[in-house]
Amino acid sequence: MTWSDEFYRIRGVEPGTLEPTYDAVISLYHPDDRDMVAEAVQRAIAERGSWVLDARLVRPDGDVRWLHSLGRVIVDENGEPQSCFGLAIDITERRHSDQFLREFIGNAAHALGTPAAVILQSAHVLADSTLSVANRELAMGALIRQSKRLHDLSINLFDLVALDKDAPSVMLGLSMLLGPVPLADTVRRAAAASPPAKDATLTIDIAADIAVLAEPIELERAFVHLLANAQVHGGPNVSVTASRRADEVIVEVRDDGPGVPNEYLPDLFAPFAKRRVAGQGSGLGLAVVHRLMEAFGGAISYRRAEPHGSLFTLRFSAD
Numbered sequence: 001m002t003w004s005d006e007f008y009r010i011r012g013v014e015p016g017t018l019e020p021t022y023d024a025v026i027s028l029y030h031p032d033d034r035d036m037v038a039e040a041v042q043r044a045i046a047e048r049g050s051w052v053l054d055a056r057l058v059r060p061d062g063d064v065r066w067l068h069s070l071g072r073v074i075v076d077e078n079g080e081p082q083s084c085f086g087l088a089i090d091i092t093e094r095r096h097s098d099q100f101l102r103e104f105i106g107n108a109a110h111a112l113g114t115p116a117a118v119i120l121q122s123a124h125v126l127a128d129s130t131l132s133v134a135n136r137e138l139a140m141g142a143l144i145r146q147s148k149r150l151h152d153l154s155i156n157l158f159d160l161v162a163l164d165k166d167a168p169s170v171m172l173g174l175s176m177l178l179g180p181v182p183l184a185d186t187v188r189r190a191a192a193a194s195p196p197a198k199d200a201t202l203t204i205d206i207a208a209d210i211a212v213l214a215e216p217i218e219l220e221r222a223f224v225h226l227l228a229n230a231q232v233h234g235g236p237n238v239s240v241t242a243s244r245r246a247d248e249v250i251v252e253v254r255d256d257g258p259g260v261p262n263e264y265l266p267d268l269f270a271p272f273a274k275r276r277v278a279g280q281g282s283g284l285g286l287a288v289v290h291r292l293m294e295a296f297g298g299a300i301s302y303r304r305a306e307p308h309g310s311l312f313t314l315r316f317s318a319d
Contacts, residue, residue: 001020001021001022001025002020003015003020007088010057010065010067010088010090011028011057011059012059012060012061012063013059013060026038028057028058029055029056029057029058029067030055030056030057030058030064032056033055033056036053036055037053037055040053041071041084044071044072044073044084045073045081045084048073048075048079048081049072049073050070050071050072050073051069051070051071051086052068052069052070053068053069053070054066054067054068054069054091054095055067055069065090065092066090066091066092066094066095067088067089067090067091068088068089068091069086069087069088069089070086070087071084071085071086071087072084072085072086112150112154115146115147115149115150116146116150118142118143118146119143119146119147119150122139122140122142122143122146123143125139126139126140126143177215178213178214178215178296178297179213179214179215180211180212180213181211181212181213181214181215181216181219182208182210182211183206183210183211183212183242183249183251184204184206184207184208184210184242186216186219186220186223187204187206187223187240188204189220190220190221190222190223190224190226190227191204191223191227193220193224194224194227194228194231196231196236196238197231197236199236200231200236200237200238201236201237201238202227202238202239202240203237203238203239203240204239204240205239205240205241205242206240206241206242206251207242210242210244210249211318212249212251212296212298212316212317212318213296213297213298213316213317213318214296214298214316215295215296218292218295218296219292219296221288221292222288222289222292222293222314223240223253225285225286225288225289226253226285226289226312227240227253228285229285229286230253230255230257230310233257233260233310234255234256234257234309234310235255235256235257235258235308235309236256237255237256238253238254238255239252239253239254239255240252240253240254241254244318247317247318248298248315248316248317248318249315249316249317249318250313250314250315251313251314251315251316252311252312252313252314253311253312253314254305254309254310254311254312255305255309255310256305256308256309257308257309257310258308258309259304259305259308259309259310260302260304260310265302268286268302269286269287269289269290269300270287271284271287293314293315296316296317297317298314298315298316298317299314299315300312300313300314300315301313301315
């Protein structure tokens with residue numbers, strides 16, 4: 001048996017450092033996939049045919065890769081198997097992308113379906129001519145709230161697609177619109193669009209002359225998401241501060257809530273993050289902010305505030 005140098009590299013070892021044998025090939029695979037691989041190869045030999053399969057490969061360092069492999073059995077003039085040849089392709093990234101897409105579509109369908117169901121139910125209730133005024137007002141209120149939720153969700157989904165880093169034309173178009181934006185006024189407008197509850201406070205401490213490189217409408221939307229996130233998941237007291245450091249502006253959005261549980265941190269800025277509260281938000285806000293900050297040429301990060309709470313730090317290029 002011979003292996004190409006590239007197969008050694010896919011395996012995670014230097015070319016020529018492992019003797020290529022049939023048993024060595026089978027041992028490369030994940031224990032749960034070895035029987036499947038062996039059966040496919042043996043069936044191809046018995047039937048004088050070929051095999052095509054996807055299976056997991058385990059590297060010496062424990063890294064698991066997905067391998068797409070295909071092979072064919074070569075027979076002699078009497079139809080007896082003499083040898084096999086085949087190829088293998090590392091498809092790990094494609095598998096991860098496919099899995100992410102399936103999960104994203106499922107989450108999006110669920111998120112869209114919930115308000116849609118309430119809207120449909122409210123419409124049926126409102127169609128009842130015998131409905132009392134009080135019940136009609138309740139149904140109308142639910143209809144308006146869920147319609148707004150559905151509208152906001154559809155915009156956020158569009159933003160996530162449009163702002164994808166693999167959509168260069170969109171990102172380039174947004175980058176051409178970037179310019180100096182007064183920060184304090186933008187945060188105040190965002191606060192007006194997402195006012196705190198009666199027992200909550202919002203403190204904005206930003207000098208009037210601080211400006212950041214951004215697009216005005218999208219920057220305001222980013223802070224609407226951040227303030228709404230603080231109100232839903234954080235504590236009652238929220239603050240937004242800004243300071244200049246060298247050639248950048250550092251903005252901190254802080255709340256005094258319980259903070260983000262450690263198990264949620266790896267996916268904090270992913271669409272439909274796990275920390276979504278049932279019936280509140282869509283799980284898309286922080287993902288949209290993350291994409292917007294990338295489009296602005298900046299960044300957003302999270303750390304636990306002291307003594308408790310959440311602290312989101314945004315880094316912008318200064319005007």
